[in-house]
Amino acid sequence: MAGSNLQTFQPSNLLTFLDRLVISLDSVDPQALNAVSVPDAYAETVIANAREAASLQKKYKFKLILNAVITPETLPGMDKLLSFCIENNVRISFSPQSVNNMPRYDLVTAPEYRAFIEKVIRLKKQGAPVLGSYSYFKILLDQTPYECYPTLIPRIMPDGWLAYPCRPMEKAGGEQGGKAVNLLSVETWEDAWRIARAKYGNAPTSCVSCFQQCYAEPSLMQARPFEYLAELLHGNDVSLYAPG
Numbered sequence: 275m276a277g278s279n280l281q282t283f284q285p286s287n288l289l290t291f292l293d294r295l296v297i298s299l300d301s302v303d304p305q306a307l308n309a310v311s312v313p314d315a316y317a318e319t320v321i322a323n324a325r326e327a328a329s330l331q332k333k334y335k336f337k338l339i340l341n342a343v344i345t346p347e348t349l350p351g352m353d354k355l356l357s358f359c360i361e362n363n364v365r366i367s368f369s370p371q372s373v374n375n376m377p378r379y380d381l382v383t384a385p386e387y388r389a390f391i392e393k394v395i396r397l398k399k400q401g402a403p404v405l406g407s408y409s410y411f412k413i414l415l416d417q418t419p420y421e422c423y424p425t426l427i428p429r430i431m432p433d434g435w436l437a438y439p440c441r442p443m444e445k446a447g448g449e450q451g452g453k454a455v456n457l458l459s460v461e462t463w464e465d466a467w468r469i470a471r472a473k474y475g476n477a478p479t480s481c482v483s484c485f486q487q488c489y490a491e492p493s494l495m496q497a498r499p500f501e502y503l504a505e506l507l508h509g510n511d512v513s514l515y516a517p518g
Contacts, residue, residue: 279286286402288500293336294337294338294339294437295339295462297320297339297340301342301354303345304321304367306350308346328363329362331364340364341517343370344371344390347500348385356393356402356404360397360403365405366403366405367515368404368406369485369486372484374446375442378486388415392415405487405514407489417485421480422440422480422493423477424478424493426492427516433456437450438454438470439477440477440489442484447465487516490516495512
């Protein structure tokens with residue numbers, strides 16, 4: 275999505291088949307995007323794509339979701355990104371930047387970070403299109419330990435490799451995890467799981483480090499089902515809480 279332009283093709287070729295479209299976008303400020311990962315040549319296009327997709331939601335009946343990583347560099351522009359989502363009925367999820375699978379220290383210890391998360395919680399209570407449970411935002415505020423079950427939602431890479439037990443451990447390498455098996459080379463899911471466990475052991479349940487929403491939310495749902503039932507009763511679609 276980041277390298278394309280929605281205006282260069284007929285949206286009906288794709289958007290009519292989507293229930294949701296997920297875009298990683300950490301800012302609506304081109305300079306902030308350039309500071310974290312997106313070259314100048316593409317930053318404006320990425321933002322324009324997001325704006326165009328937002329305007330097409332009603333016509334093509336899909337939900338646009340933005341995944342935003344909070345970093346010290348993007349934090350000053352998060353208010354503007356959140357306002358963009360509220361104004362355009364775009365759902366947004368937040369995760370703190372991780373360094374070596376731990377939340378970046380100078381981010382989560384900054385008063386501005388805590389103030390922003392508190393603002394997100396207030397706006398969520400007022401009906402803002404924020405994806406995330408109150409349980410999740412509490413651990414973002416206080417770095418509260420929780421039991422993570424990373425294999426509740428397995429991660430399959432585009433080339434067929436299973437990232438076991440989770441993407442952060444797979445990326446870190448070593449004895450705890452990695453790309454254990456390619457699904458194209460086995461007959462059944464049980465075979466893939468057996469190979470992964472034989473190579474890296476059973477999936478851990480005591481990792482509390484990354485606080486990435488795509489792993490935290492399913493684990494919190496498993497451990498605190500009644501809190502998520504309360505979210506459903508208030509009209510919040512918890513199936514969207516881990517879009518990444």
